[in-house]
Amino acid sequence: MAEKPMCMPTQIPDDEDIQREDNIRCLTMLGHFGFECLPHQLVNRSIQQGFSFNVLCVGETGIGKSTLIDTLFNTNLKDKKSSHFYSNIELKIQTYELQESNVQLKLTVVKTVGYGDQINKEASFQPIADYIDAQFEAYLQEELKIKRSFVDYHDSRIHVCLYFISPTGHSLKSLDLLTMKNIDSKVNIIPLIAKADAISKNDLQKFKCKIMSELVTHGIQIYQFPTDDETTTQVNSSMNGQLPFAVVGSMDEVKVGKRMVRGRQYPWGVLQVENESHCDFVKLRDMLLCTNMEDLKEQTHTQHYERYRCCKLHKIGFTDVGPDNQPVSFQEIYEAKRQEFYDQCQREEEELKQKFMQQVKDKEMTLKEAEKELQDKFEHLKRVQQEERIKIEEEKRQLEEEIINFYKMKAGSETLQTQGSTNIKKDKDRKK
Ligand SMILES: Nc1nc2c(ncn2[C@@H]2O[C@H](COP(=O)(O)OP(=O)(O)OP(=O)(O)O)[C@@H](O)[C@H]2O)c(=O)[nH]1
Numbered sequence: 001m002a003e004k005p006m007c008m009p010t011q012i013p014d015d016e017d018i019q020r021e022d023n024i025r026c027l028t029m030l031g032h033f034g035f036e037c038l039p040h041q042l043v044n045r046s047i048q049q050g051f052s053f054n055v056l057c058v059g060e061t062g063i064g065k066s067t068l069i070d071t072l073f074n075t076n077l078k079d080k081k082s083s084h085f086y087s088n089i090e091l092k093i094q095t096y097e098l099q100e101s102n103v104q105l106k107l108t109v110v111k112t113v114g115y116g117d118q119i120n121k122e123a124s125f126q127p128i129a130d131y132i133d134a135q136f137e138a139y140l141q142e143e144l145k146i147k148r149s150f151v152d153y154h155d156s157r158i159h160v161c162l163y164f165i166s167p168t169g170h171s172l173k174s175l176d177l178l179t180m181k182n183i184d185s186k187v188n189i190i191p192l193i194a195k196a197d198a199i200s201k202n203d204l205q206k207f208k209c210k211i212m213s214e215l216v217t218h219g220i221q222i223y224q225f226p227t228d229d230e231t232t233t234q235v236n237s238s239m240n241g242q243l244p245f246a247v248v249g250s251m252d253e254v255k256v257g258k259r260m261v262r263g264r265q266y267p268w269g270v271l272q273v274e275n276e277s278h279c280d281f282v283k284l285r286d287m288l289l290c291t292n293m294e295d296l297k298e299q300t301h302t303q304h305y306e307r308y309r310c311c312k313l314h315k316i317g318f319t320d321v322g323p324d325n326q327p328v329s330f331q332e333i334y335e336a337k338r339q340e341f342y343d344q345c346q347r348e349e350e351e352l353k354q355k356f357m358q359q360v361k362d363k364e365m366t367l368k369e370a371e372k373e374l375q376d377k378f379e380h381l382k383r384v385q386q387e388e389r390i391k392i393e394e395e396k397r398q399l400e401e402e403i404i405n406f407y408k409m410k411a412g413s414e415t416l417q418t419q420g421s422t423n424i425k426k427d428k429d430r431k432k
C-alpha cells in the first residue's frame with residue numbers, strides 16, 4: 001500500500017523536469033501522492049460488487065452443453081436432459097451465484113432446447129437472435145429511462161456464445177452455418193467441437209481446418225482473442241490459431257496412477273479432461289474465464305450492443321448530423337420529431353375528417369334514396385287504396401241499388417200475392 005500523502009507544498013517543476021518525448025510531457029514528481037492505489041480501489045470495488053457473466057450455449061440436443069458448463073465451473077448445476085420432440089426451439093435460462101475464494105460470480109447460462117430436432121430448420125436461428133436482441137433492448141430501455149438504476153440492474157446481455165459443433169469429422173452442417181451467420185454480428189461466437197473424444201487426432205486437425213475454411217468462405221465472424229495487450233498477445237494469438245477448441249466434458253473423477261482426475265473412462269483408457277494433450281478444455285477455460293472474460297464483456301458492450309443501439313436509434317429517427325451534415329443536438333431532433341409527429345397527426349386528422357364527411361354524404365344519399373323509394377311506395381299504395389275504395393264504394397252503391405230493387409220487387413210480389421189470394425177466395429165464394 002502507498003503511504004498517505006503528507007501535507008507538503010506543491011512542487012513547481014523546473015524546466016528540466018518537463019521532458020519532451022514524442023510530444024508527451026512527463027512530470028517528475030518529488031512527492032508521493034497516493035494515486036498509485038487507484039487500481040486497488042477498482043479491484044476492491046469490483047470484488048464488493050461481484051461479477052456477472054452471461055453464456056449462451058447453442059448446440060443440438062444431447063451434444064454435451066450441460067456437462068461442459070458443469071466442467072467449466074466445476075459445479076453440478078443439475079440440468080435435466082431435454083427430449084428430442086420439441087416442435088420449436090426454446091431457450092432455457094438459468095442464473096447461478098458462484099463463489100471462488102472471495103470472488104462472487106453471477107453466472108447466467110442460456111441453453112437451446114430442441115435445437116436441430118425439427119424437420120424444417122430454416123428459422124432455427126430466430127429464437128436465438130430474438131433473445132439476444134431482447135436483452136439489448138432491455139438494456140437500451142434502461143439507458144433511456146430518466147431514473148436509471150444500473151447499480152441493481154441485472155445486465156442480461158449475452159457475453160459469449162459457445163457454439164457446439166457435432167464431432168462428425170466431416171464439415172459444418174447448414175444449420176450451423178445459418179445460425180452462426182445470423183448471430184455473428186450480435187454476439188461473440190466461440191466455436192467448439194463437442195465430444196471431441198469421438199474424433200481421432202489426425203481427423204481432428206483436418207476437421208478444425210475444414211471448419212475454419214468454411215467459416216471464412218461463408219463470411220462468418222467468430223470471436224478473436226485480443227492481441228493488443230502485450231501481456232496476452234502471445235497466448236491469445238496462439239489460441240486464435242487453435243480454434244475451434246475441441247472439448248470434452250465430464251464431472252466424473254477417475255483414478256489415473258495415484259491421482260484422481262476428471263475424465264471419461266473407456267475400456268481402452270481414460271480421457272483426462274484437463275490434460276492438454278487429450279483435448280482443448282483447459283485452453284477454453286483459460287481463454288474464457290482467466291484471460292478474456294473482461295474483453296468479451298467489453299466487446300459485447302462496445303461492438304454488438306453499440307451496433308444494436310445505433311440501428312435502433314436510427315430506426316426511431318435519431319441521428320447525429322442533420323441533412324446539411326451539421327451536428328444536431330438531442331433537443332433539435334426531439335423538436336423536429338415532435339413537429340413531424342404533429343404534422344402527421346394533422347394530416348391523419350384531415351384525412352379522417354374527409355373520410356368521415358364522405359361517409360356522411362354517402363349515407364345521406366342512401367337515406368335519401370331509401371326515403372324516396374318509401375315515398376313512391378307510399379304514393380303507390382295510397383293510389384291503389386283510393387282505387388280500391390272507389391271500387392268498393394261503387395260496389396256498395398250497386399249493392400244498395402240491388403237491395404232497393406229487391407225490396408221493390410218483394411213489395412210488388414207481395415201485392416200480387418195478396419191480390420191473387422183475394423181473387424181465389426172470391427172465386428170460391430162464387431162457386432158456393
Ligand atoms: N463422449 C462424450 N460424451 C459426453 C461428453 N459430454 C457429455 N457427454 C455425454 O453426453 C450425454 C448428454 O450430455 P448433456 O451434457 O446432458 O448434453 P446437453 O447438450 O446438455 O443435452 P440437452 O440439455 O438434453 O440438450 C451425457 O450422457 C453425457 O455424459 C463428451 O465430451 N464426450
Ligand SMILES: [Mg+2]
Pocket residue numbers: 065066067079080081082111
Ligand atoms: Mg442440457
